[in-house]
Amino acid sequence: MVPTKVKNADTSALIERDGKPLGKAGAKPRPLTRIQREKQNVILEAALEVFAVHGFRGSTIDQIAEVAGMSKPNLLYYFPRKEEIHRRLISELLVTWLAPLREMDAKGDPFPEIRSYIRRKLEMARDYPRESRLFANEMLQGAPHIIEMIEIDLKNLVDEKAGILLGWMDEGKLARTDPYHLIFSIWATTQHYADFDVQVRAVLGPSRGGEGRFEDAARYLEQLFLYGLTPRAKS
Amino acid sequence: MVPTKVKNADTSALIERDGKPLGKAGAKPRPLTRIQREKQNVILEAALEVFAVHGFRGSTIDQIAEVAGMSKPNLLYYFPRKEEIHRRLISELLVTWLAPLREMDAKGDPFPEIRSYIRRKLEMARDYPRESRLFANEMLQGAPHIIEMIEIDLKNLVDEKAGILLGWMDEGKLARTDPYHLIFSIWATTQHYADFDVQVRAVLGPSRGGEGRFEDAARYLEQLFLYGLTPRAKS
């Protein structure tokens, strides 16, 4: 039978050409079939698993295909190149990743806001460790795939939130300090529990390294950010 | 000319067999030549550069050889397998990496001790970012090569230092809190400046992302760990 060169699938190639999204200009994008949607998700899920551990270069299509439970050529039918899978994961990631910070609200009071920001970030480290590691891997490599997004979207967001923090400081509701490094320290301390999970578990040992470690971390961080380590009079 | 099967070089194979060090039992280990010492260092340096960015699997011998300025077979003459290079880097790393924590002294006072521990860690992030990233890469992958060292040596060290911190808390010189998570938070906040350097620079922008960022970080962290973010009366 004549090959009938696939016309659907490879949706990423339809939605974006040359790496740039093209609105609805492309020839009738024809909606995704049920199977396409399902399989793409299976693949992205598997790829997240693999990329998070081995990074882009260290991961192979075969590995991803195996985790996804399909053959390599079959996988390549949905995502014609390895980079495409990675790109998709990374761009979806950034949106999710910044969501907690977006929620920080100037109209609230600093401590409840900061406190719940830390909680949310810690929950993400607990519930989405693979995403955290994927992000960390990308950073370690110098963020080759998302450097512009970091320099523009992320920077703008942080600038905005730093402004809010400064406002609170001006009102005397928050200690005067560097708002950027403040945000960094929240990122660092929370993501640590996802990225360095092995180390955390190993050091805490079997007795304290179980599920409770996130609650312990939340309690500790809350105190750290509120009062630091200076001893206070007993209440 | 008859090949005269290399007798020297491949020192790692002489010093350790089957991955385990064997004292001086091996047949006369014959001291390293000048060239051997030099080239091995060049290779380790190059490998650090490459492994730190791409992880073990994502790095190739060719890449390392190129950075080291030699041919692949030549490199393999000094380190007969890729794993050998990595092993050497990782085991040297752990010693260096734990040194700052080792210095924390029970006989000192908590704040000077913690303060200078933070300083030292921050200096390491600044001066040895590749080591930090190599370590981070290893952690992200679940520490396959150093898990026992983490579970034993690192755990013991942290247990000991957590004991010191608890002692200070008992004396009322330090806020009562979780000493393990306290140590984690110092690791996280300081290593962040090496591992997420791209992000830090991008967010701070050209004006504040220069060399001064480590000084700013040091000042911020000092305040965070001392007082937290609660505003204090002006002095």
Add this chain to the structure above:
DNA sequence: AAGAATTTTGACCAGTTGGAAAAATGTTAG
């Protein structure tokens, strides 16, 4: 300067990797 040892090179190899092509099999709208 000669001989022995060490270091470097170039050619090569088997296994892996990302990916192409085509054929075979499913699915579904009319």
Add this chain to the structure above:
DNA sequence: CTAACATTTTTCCAACTGGTCAAAATTCTT
């Protein structure tokens, strides 16, 4: 049911990978 399309499998390939080997070049040692 069947044509048109969607999906999957099989086969294949060129480039890359970690690593070998013998010869050539260089560096000691005496």
